[in-house]
Amino acid sequence: MFRSRFSLKQYGFFFLALSIFSGSAFSQSAAKAWSRISTPAVTDGAAQSIGTYTAGCLRGGVALPQDGTGYQTMRLSRKRVYGHPDLIHFLEKLGRTSVAEGWGVLLVGDLGQPRGGPTLSGHRSHQTGLDVDIWYLLSQEAAARSLTFDERETWGAPSVLAVKSDAVDASHWSPANEKILEAAARMPEVERIFVNAGVKRQLCASSATRDWLRKIRPWWGHDDHFHVRLKCPVGDSQCQSQEPVPAGDGCDASLEWWFSAEAREQLRSGKARKPAKAPALPEQCQAVLKE
Numbered sequence: 001m002f003r004s005r006f007s008l009k010q011y012g013f014f015f016l017a018l019s020i021f022s023g024s025a026f027s028q029s030a031a032k033a034w035s036r037i038s039t040p041a042v043t044d045g046a047a048q049s050i051g052t053y054t055a056g057c058l059r060g061g062v063a064l065p066q067d068g069t070g071y072q073t074m075r076l077s078r079k080r081v082y083g084h085p086d087l088i089h090f091l092e093k094l095g096r097t098s099v100a101e102g103w104g105v106l107l108v109g110d111l112g113q114p115r116g117g118p119t120l121s122g123h124r125s126h127q128t129g130l131d132v133d134i135w136y137l138l139s140q141e142a143a144a145r146s147l148t149f150d151e152r153e154t155w156g157a158p159s160v161l162a163v164k165s166d167a168v169d170a171s172h173w174s175p176a177n178e179k180i181l182e183a184a185a186r187m188p189e190v191e192r193i194f195v196n197a198g199v200k201r202q203l204c205a206s207s208a209t210r211d212w213l214r215k216i217r218p219w220w221g222h223d224d225h226f227h228v229r230l231k232c233p234v235g236d237s238q239c240q241s242q243e244p245v246p247a248g249d250g251c252d253a254s255l256e257w258w259f260s261a262e263a264r265e266q267l268r269s270g271k272a273r274k275p276a277k278a279p280a281l282p283e284q285c286q287a288v289l290k291e
Helices: 008-021 028-035 085-100 140-144 149-154 175-185 197-206 211-215 253-259 261-269 283-290
Strands: 048-052 055-059 071-073 105-108 131-139 190-195 216-218 225-230
Touching: 048 283, 055 283, 071 085, 085 105, 085 131, 085 175, 085 225, 105 140, 131 140, 131 175, 175 190, 175 197, 175 211, 190 197, 190 211, 197 211, 197 216, 197 253, 211 216, 253 261
Parallel strands: 071 105, 190 216
Antiparallel strands: 048 055, 105 131, 131 225, 190 225
C-alpha cells in the first residue's frame, strides 16, 4: 500500500514497479520460459553463477529449506527459494548467528528461480543465485513455531520508516536490526547490501563503528526489507562482478543527495527509473534453460 506523502519511499516503490512492468525488464515470453522451470540445472562440478546479477542464470542451484535455525522463508507460492550454494550457506550462517545473539528469527523473502534468469515480476536482479531479500521484521511467533503456509503468504513486511517522513520509525526498528545488518556486512562473501536511504542515515547516526557501513548502499524502496548481494564465487569464471563499492563509509554528501531536491525531482519526473533495454542473457544460459 502506498502512503499519501511525497517521499523517497513512496516514489521509490512507484518507479521500481514502473521499471519492472513497463517493458524495461526482459520480454514476457523470455521470463515465462524461465518461470516455467521447476527444477535446478544439474551440474557434475561446482555450481555456476553465469552472467550479471541483472542478466544471467544459475547452474547447480539449491533450494533453501523453508525452515532453518534462525530463519523461515516467506511467500512460498512465488517459488523463488533457489540460490547458489554460497547463498544458502550465507543464510544458514546468518540465521544461526541471529539465534545465538538473541536477535530473533529472520523472515526470508525472494532468492531466485530454480535456474535463475529473468522473472515475470518482482525483480530485475536475483538472476544468478547471489541475491536475497530479508525482511526487517523479526517475528516472535516464528521463533516459537513454524509459520503456516497462509501466514507466509499473507503477512506483510512493515516499513521501518515513519509516515510522512524519511526517518526511521522507532516502533519498527530495534538495535537487533542494526546488529543483523552489521553481521551480514562483515561476512567476507557479501558484496553489498541495499537499504532505504533513511535506514542508511539511521545507521550512520547510531553505529559505534563505521568500517562495515561501506557495504550498506542506499537505494530506492527497500524500507521493508534489505537486499543482500554476494560476490561472485571464487573460481567461477562465468560470473560477472558488479563495479566495486566506492571507498569510504558512505555517510557523506553522497548520502545526503538521496534527500535532496534533485533526488526528489528525479523521482517525481521518472528519471530515476527510466525504462532501459535489458541486456541479452549470456549464450550459456540458453543451454541452462534447455537442460
